[in-house]
Amino acid sequence: MKKIRLLTPGPTPVPERLALRMARPIVHHRSPEFEAVFARVREGLAWLLQTRQDVLVLASSGTGAMEAAFVNFLRKGDSAVVVDAGKFGERWGKLAKGYGVNAVTLKCEWGSAVEPAAVEKALRDHPGIKAVFVQANESSTGVYHPVRELAQITARSSAILVVDAISAVGAMPLPMDEWGIDILLGACHKALALPPGIAFLGASEKAWKLNETADLPRFYFDLRRERESQRKNQTAWTPAIALVEGLDESLQMFREEGLEACFARHERLARAARAGMTALGLSLYSRSPSNAMTTVLAPAGIDSEKLVKHLFAEYGIKLVGGQDAAKGKIFRIAHLGYFDEFDILVVIAAVERGLHDLGAKVSLGAGLAAAQKALAS
Amino acid sequence: MKKIRLLTPGPTPVPERLALRMARPIVHHRSPEFEAVFARVREGLAWLLQTRQDVLVLASSGTGAMEAAFVNFLRKGDSAVVVDAGKFGERWGKLAKGYGVNAVTLKCEWGSAVEPAAVEKALRDHPGIKAVFVQANESSTGVYHPVRELAQITARSSAILVVDAISAVGAMPLPMDEWGIDILLGACHKALALPPGIAFLGASEKAWKLNETADLPRFYFDLRRERESQRKNQTAWTPAIALVEGLDESLQMFREEGLEACFARHERLARAARAGMTALGLSLYSRSPSNAMTTVLAPAGIDSEKLVKHLFAEYGIKLVGGQDAAKGKIFRIAHLGYFDEFDILVVIAAVERGLHDLGAKVSLGAGLAAAQKALAS
Numbered sequence: 001m002k003k004i005r006l007l008t009p010g011p012t013p014v015p016e017r018l019a020l021r022m023a024r025p026i027v028h029h030r031s032p033e034f035e036a037v038f039a040r041v042r043e044g045l046a047w048l049l050q051t052r053q054d055v056l057v058l059a060s061s062g063t064g065a066m067e068a069a070f071v072n073f074l075r076k077g078d079s080a081v082v083v084d085a086g087k088f089g090e091r092w093g094k095l096a097k098g099y100g101v102n103a104v105t106l107k108c109e110w111g112s113a114v115e116p117a118a119v120e121k122a123l124r125d126h127p128g129i130k131a132v133f134v135q136a137n138e139s140s141t142g143v144y145h146p147v148r149e150l151a152q153i154t155a156r157s158s159a160i161l162v163v164d165a166i167s168a169v170g171a172m173p174l175p176m177d178e179w180g181i182d183i184l185l186g187a188c189h190k191a192l193a194l195p196p197g198i199a200f201l202g203a204s205e206k207a208w209k210l211n212e213t214a215d216l217p218r219f220y221f222d223l224r225r226e227r228e229s230q231r232k233n234q235t236a237w238t239p240a241i242a243l244v245e246g247l248d249e250s251l252q253m254f255r256e257e258g259l260e261a262c263f264a265r266h267e268r269l270a271r272a273a274r275a276g277m278t279a280l281g282l283s284l285y286s287r288s289p290s291n292a293m294t295t296v297l298a299p300a301g302i303d304s305e306k307l308v309k310h311l312f313a314e315y316g317i318k319l320v321g322g323q324d325a326a327k328g329k330i331f332r333i334a335h336l337g338y339f340d341e342f343d344i345l346v347v348i349a350a351v352e353r354g355l356h357d358l359g360a361k362v363s364l365g366a367g368l369a370a371a372q373k374a375l376a377s
Numbered sequence: 378m379k380k381i382r383l384l385t386p387g388p389t390p391v392p393e394r395l396a397l398r399m400a401r402p403i404v405h406h407r408s409p410e411f412e413a414v415f416a417r418v419r420e421g422l423a424w425l426l427q428t429r430q431d432v433l434v435l436a437s438s439g440t441g442a443m444e445a446a447f448v449n450f451l452r453k454g455d456s457a458v459v460v461d462a463g464k465f466g467e468r469w470g471k472l473a474k475g476y477g478v479n480a481v482t483l484k485c486e487w488g489s490a491v492e493p494a495a496v497e498k499a500l501r502d503h504p505g506i507k508a509v510f511v512q513a514n515e516s517s518t519g520v521y522h523p524v525r526e527l528a529q530i531t532a533r534s535s536a537i538l539v540v541d542a543i544s545a546v547g548a549m550p551l552p553m554d555e556w557g558i559d560i561l562l563g564a565c566h567k568a569l570a571l572p573p574g575i576a577f578l579g580a581s582e583k584a585w586k587l588n589e590t591a592d593l594p595r596f597y598f599d600l601r602r603e604r605e606s607q608r609k610n611q612t613a614w615t616p617a618i619a620l621v622e623g624l625d626e627s628l629q630m631f632r633e634e635g636l637e638a639c640f641a642r643h644e645r646l647a648r649a650a651r652a653g654m655t656a657l658g659l660s661l662y663s664r665s666p667s668n669a670m671t672t673v674l675a676p677a678g679i680d681s682e683k684l685v686k687h688l689f690a691e692y693g694i695k696l697v698g699g700q701d702a703a704k705g706k707i708f709r710i711a712h713l714g715y716f717d718e719f720d721i722l723v724v725i726a727a728v729e730r731g732l733h734d735l736g737a738k739v740s741l742g743a744g745l746a747a748a749q750k751a752l753a754s
Contacts, residue, residue, distance in 0.1 A: 004402065011403045011618055022619075023396040025381065026388045026572050028695055059438045059574055060597065061615040067597045098596045187615075195403050195619035197436055197574040217594060219475045220437065220444045238438040238564075240617070241388055242399075242572035318405055 002316040007347050009139055009167055009293045009320070010190045012337030018194055021249040022242040029241050035233040037248050042230065044251030045200055048259070049184050050175035055202040056226045057247075059240040062166040062187035065199035066091060068221040069162050069183045073203075073210040074130055076100040081122045081132040081159070083114045086140035087323050088164060092133040099216050104129065110325045111141050111295075113288035116149040129159045130210065131182075136168035140323045142286040142295030142332060144172070151180040160207045166190055166199075170254065171266040171292045171336050182207040191266075191292070192254075193337040194246045266291040269335035269344045272371040276348040277333075279370030280355070280362050285322075285330045292336040295322075296351075297329060299360045304331045307354050314357065317350040341375050379693040384724050386516055386544055386670045386697070387567045389714030395571055398626040399619040406618050412610040414625050419607065421628030422577055425636070426561050427552035432579040433603045434624075436617040439543040439564035442576035444472060445598035446539050446560045450580075450587040451507055453477040458499045458509040458536070460491045463517035464700050465541060469510040476593050481506065487702045488518050488672075490665035493526040506536045507587065508559075513545035517700045519663040519672030519709060521549070528557040537584045543567055543576075547631065548643040548669045548713050559584040565620060568643075568669070569627045570714040575620045643668040646712035646721045649748040653725040654710075656747030657732070657739050662699075662707045669713040672699075673728075674706060676737045681708045684731050691734065694727040718752050 006013050027033045038057075045055035058064055070092075074080065078101050082092040085108035096103035104122050108114050114134065123129050132154055134145050147163055154161040160182035165174055169184070170191030176184045182204040189196035203211070203223070211224060220237065229236045254262060273294040274284060285295035298304035304321045305328050311317040322330040333347050348367045355362045383390050404410045415434075422432035435441055447469075451457065455478050459469040462485035473480035481499050485491050491511065500506050509531055511522050524540055531538040537559035542551055546561070547568030553561045559581040566573035580588070580600070588601060597614065606613045631639060650671040651661060662672035675681035681698045682705050688694040699707040710724050725744045732739045 006403065006405060008405050010615070011405060014403050014619075019400040022572075023400045026383065026391050028383060028385050028388060028697070029573075030697070031695070059436075060441070061436045061617070063614040064437070064597045070596075095596055098599075099594050189615065189618075195399075195617065196406075196615045197617035197620060217476050219447075219472055220441045220598070222475075237440040238387070238566065238573045240438070240572065240574035241566075242391075243574060318408070320405070320407070 004316040004318065005346065006318045007334050007343065008318055009332060009334035009336050011196060012190060012193050012334060014193055014195060015253070015338045017253065018246045018249050022246040024245065026241055029239055030234070034241065037245060038233045041244055041248050041251065042233070044248070044255070046202070048170060048251065048254060049202045051177045051202045053202045053204060054227055054230060055200050056223055056230055057235065057239065057244065058199045058201070058221065059197065059237065060199050061196045062199050063091065064221060065185040065187065065201045066164055067095060068201060068223055069185055070095045070099060071216040071218040071221060072223040073160065073183070073207055073214050074101055075213060075215045078102070078130045079104060079126055079128060081106060081119060081129055083119070083132070083134040083145065084108065085112060085114060085143055085145070086110055086138040088135050088138055088140060111143065111285050111287055113143050113145045116146055116153060119150055120153050123153065123157050123159060131160045131162055133162045134164070136163050136165040136172070136174055137290040137292045139167045139293070140326065142290055142293045143288045144290035145288070147174060147181065148179050154182070155180045160204070160210060167292050167336060168290070170262060172290065173263050176202055188243060188247055191337050192247065192250045194243055194250055197240045198243045198247060266335060268375060269339055269341065270294060272341070272344050272374040273333050273335055273348070275374040276367035276371035280352060280367040285326065294333045294335065295330050296333065298331060299355065302355065302358055302360050303328050307331055307358060310357060311350050311354045315350055315353070317347065319347070345371055381693040381695065382723065383695045384711050384720065385695055386709060386711035386713050388573060389567060389570050389711060391570055391572060392630070392715045394630065395623045395626050399623040401622065403618055406612070406616055411618065414622060415610045418621055418625050418628065419610070421625070421632070423579070425547060425628065425631060426579045428554045428579045430579045430581060431604055431607060432577050433600055433607055434612065434616065434621065435576045435578070435598065435603070436574065436614065437576050438573050439576050440468065441598060442562040442564065442578045443468060443541055445578060445600055446562055447472045447476060448593040448595040448598060449600040450537065450560070450584055450591050451478055452590060452592045454479070455507045456481060456503055456505060458483060458496060458506055460496070460509070460511040460522065461485065462489060462491060462520055462522070463487055463515040465512050465515055465517060488520065488662050488664055490520050490522045493523055493530060496527055497530050500530065500534050500536060508537045508539055510539045511541070513540050513542040513549070513551055514667040514669045516544045516670070517703065519667055519670045520665045521667035522665070524551060524558065525556050531559070532557045537581070537587060544669050544713060545667070547639060549667065550640050553579055565624055568714050569624065571620055571623045571627055574617045575624060643712060645752060646716055646718065647671060649718070649721050649751040650710050650712055650725070652751040653744035653748035657729060657744040662703065671710045671712065672707050673710065675708060676732065679732065679735055679737050680705050684708055684735060687734060688727050688731045692727055692730070694724065696724070722748060
């Protein structure tokens with residue numbers, strides 16, 4: 001017998017309650033029944049993002065919302081600061097290239113967060129920058145960027161701050177209005193624990209002002225059209241109906257847990273994962289560890305890809321390794337979404353066991369003990 | 378007690394088998410387990426579209442695939458023929474406007490199909506036309522356009538034929554390679570009977586040739602990038618995993634029924650619906666009725682919106698009325714997807730009863746009898 005356990009940072013495990021909700025007979029999207037669900041979802045997302053702005057729902061995966069955050073607010077030939085600290089930061093640069101926007105790229109070493117001073121300097125050196133693009137949590141490295149400090153900097157400039165929080169929304173505080181984040185985007189298959197297929201995005205008045213003169217071509221991701229429809233609890237194009245139903249249920253679960261409690265849970269699990277890994281003598285990869293995932297350097301002589309494959313083949317435990325520059329070097333433990341304390345203990349146990357199997361020197365149980373203490377404290 | 382019955386042309390009812398498949402624990406998309414599913418889906422879609430070309434899967438609703446069919450094959454300033462015979466044909470024109478493509482619009486009266494000669498003339502009058510955009514089934518009117526004849530015309534020109542078959546794929550024969558359709562696009566929430574959130578598209582060599590020089594900006598819907606990934610059974614961006622699983626199951630159901638048998642079923646249901654409506658003294662709205670849906674003019678003095686609302690409120694039967702120019706005038710009966718003969722009898726019974734309730738003169742049972750005879754013949 002082998003139980004399969006998904007412990008990856010997206011998709012994340014889908015709670016039975018959400019799966020059952022989505023398995024209900026489908027409703028028509030141009031109907032009062034759907035509109036009532038959609039109204040609740042809009043309200044719930046605004047609550048989750050802590051904003052008074054419209055949060056617009058898109059039928060796409062996260063990259064679609066990244067594209068929407070790009071094409072709706074810029075003009076061809078505009079300049080923008082792109083924080084590139086990993087695979088997802090790099091994607092902003094590719095979007096810029098694809099749409100004829102000049103990127104001032106702040107390349108950060110993998111595993112490091114951007115220095116707020118570097119963004120400040122870039123804005124000073126390049127007057128007329130329209131936007132700063134960054135991730136809240138860079139999923140390829142597990143780095144948390146200093147979003148609040150960045151928002152303070154952009155607030156003093158004419159640039160908007162665009163935060164890809166796909167793997168952060170719901171896992172850590174990012175109060176959009178209070179911090180002054182101009183565009184905050186997320187997706188449903190991370191902390192919200194749904195299968196992928198929905199992304200969403202809120203935009204500040206400063207951002208909507210830019211939208212008035214933006215001229216990059218757009219159609220499917222035209223946010224002005226979406227705002228007009230969604231204020232009537234409709235969508236411009238056919239929505240991902242079953243996922244919207246699931247989102248309604250997921251937001252209800254969030255409300256039951258409470259936003260602060262949910263952030264605290266993610267923080268507690270992150271602390272336990274870090275304590276467990278450190279107690280095994282392993283080094284964390286991220287120098288600015290986020291609460292969404294813990295990235296860990298495999299010990300010398302151990303290929304992290306091999307470890308990840310072994311854990312799945314032998315124990316049914318699905319972790320992910322590193323991408324690109326970090327391939328073979330790191331593995332990533334998710335604690336983003338539907339995870340509780342015992343799930344984290346399971347993953348630590350699996351890492352201990354896997355490393356032991358592959359011949360690394362680990363003190364079996366040491367990671368578990370450290371995590372237990374962190375959880376109980 | 379009131380049973381709810383969805384009889385709309387998208388979303389269409391989701392069979393329990395698909396709902397249960399999608400409710401299974403989610404798998405990670407960067408894994409051999411998912412790749413095996415995706416490989417089957419790609420093969421199944423090529424079988425469904427009757428093509429040897431790659432059929433690319435997108436995480437979006439149908440309009441996303443329409444945009445992809447536009448931006449991947451044209452250059453800014455190109456000219457294209459747009460067949461506008463309803464709400465969805467109109468959308469091609471909006472895409473053209475949004476992306477700086479000159480549309481030569483062939484406006485057809487609502488309820489009518491395009492004349493092949495009109496397309497031939499447009500290609501002659503406007504040398505250098507790059508593409509002809511059309512629907513197979515125009516969902517706002519229930520009109521079937523003469524796709525095969527159009528393909529014969531474009532085959533003799535340098536233009537490609539782009540067919541939005543969102544509400545047609547799986548319901549009627551559109552053998553892509555045999556007929557010479559250059560781009561054939563569909564979505565999962567019509568005949569494939571899944572919740573919305575996936576669209577797909579096949580492109581001919583003639584189309585891929587245009588892709589080499591196409592310069593409209595694109596990123597999320599970049600088909601060349603998708604083709605490169607999907608040939609490795611991966612997707613460029615996170616796929617709508619649960620829907621891909623459902624699509625695998627839906628294609629399996631199609632294979633079990635057989636493609637010809639499935640087309641024949643849709644044709645039989647369409648014949649019965651038309652016979653039933655005609656026997657009630659009602660007129661069909663579409664002068665080129667498709668097998669995906671039957672559009673019917675409400676009798677004089679009856680507002681079709683009122684009929685549709687009454688049927689849902691009183692009997693739980695969900696039909697849709699008309700859009701835009703046809704609002705209040707028509708109602709639409711879907712027989713697209715997971716519908717059998719008895720479902721069609723139910724909808725005819727409901728229409729008889731609803732019209733009777735609203736004071737129209739109908740011979741109760743006459744529609745049912747005519748449909749029964751059509752089904753048994």
